[in-house]
Amino acid sequence: MYDRPPEGPPHTPAKRGGQDGKAGKPGWADGLRKLYDGVVAEPLPDSFEDLLKRLDQAGND
Amino acid sequence: MTEAKAEPKPDISGDEFRQGLVALLPHLRAFARGLCGQPERADDLVQEAVLRAWTSRASFVPGTNLKAWVFTITRNNFLNELRKYKRETQLEDGVAETRLVARADQEDSLHLTDLQKALDRLPEERREALLLVGASGFSYEEAAQVCGVALGTMKSRVARGRAQLGELLHQAETHEDA
Numbered sequence: 001m002y003d004r005p006p007e008g009p010p011h012t013p014a015k016r017g018g019q020d021g022k023a024g025k026p027g028w029a030d031g032l033r034k035l036y037d038g039v040v041a042e043p044l045p046d047s048f049e050d051l052l053k054r055l056d057q058a059g060n061d
Numbered sequence: 062m063t064e065a066k067a068e069p070k071p072d073i074s075g076d077e078f079r080q081g082l083v084a085l086l087p088h089l090r091a092f093a094r095g096l097c098g099q100p101e102r103a104d105d106l107v108q109e110a111v112l113r114a115w116t117s118r119a120s121f122v123p124g125t126n127l128k129a130w131v132f133t134i135t136r137n138n139f140l141n142e143l144r145k146y147k148r149e150t151q152l153e154d155g156v157a158e159t160r161l162v163a164r165a166d167q168e169d170s171l172h173l174t175d176l177q178k179a180l181d182r183l184p185e186e187r188r189e190a191l192l193l194v195g196a197s198g199f200s201y202e203e204a205a206q207v208c209g210v211a212l213g214t215m216k217s218r219v220a221r222g223r224a225q226l227g228e229l230l231h232q233a234e235t236h237e238d239a
Contacts, residue, residue, distance in 0.1 A: 031172065048086065
């Protein structure tokens with residue numbers, strides 16, 4: 001199993017259904033992590049500005 | 062002999078709590094997008110969950126896992142909304158580009174789109190299990206806590222999710238090659 005799969009190289013294409021032949025780990029395991037990390041790396045959209053302001057104001061109260 | 066007193070809970074200031082929430086925002090967005098499949102809706106879910114976490118911060122036990130606590134709120138928020146509105150577009154073709162697939166080179170993106178489609182076809186409980194353990198970095202124990210299930214149940218969901226995802230991807234690959 002892969003509790004915390006290691007991150008692959010940033011531009012290694014995700015392999016599909018089969019095994020990657022290295023550690024018996026399916027290629028999609030890295031792909032799943034890559035999908036997730038792609039969103040994590042996105043800048044926060046403008047729609048979050050209001051939320052951050054509200055938290056800031058609450059923190060100053 | 063004095064009676065044993067409960068250890069005082071280490072305190073967490075509002076500012077620390079707020080900073081913790083803000084630091085988790087990118088991860089909450091990724092988790093929510095994986096859950097519901099729609100970026101804007103996922104962001105709405107995250108914002109609602111973070112505000113709920115803020116207003117409920119008195120119930121957070123300092124020293125425990127803030128990430129798991131906020132993920133639990135986000136997940137419950139999603140499930141509550143799901144019960145209300147259903148997941149109307151979950152398997153529609155042509156919406157994969159709106160999901161987790163983000164910046165990537167073209168070849169990579171094609172493969173990741175296949176993966177996203179397969180992930181979307183998993184039952185809810187298996188998808189969230191794979192997202193938590195396979196992507197968000199939670200241990201089985203933490204993921205079980207987030208979902209409110211026993212450790213064995215979480216392990217089973219991850220194992221079944223992995224098997225089903227592999228099968229779906231294999232089918233997609235076979236279909237492409239035919």
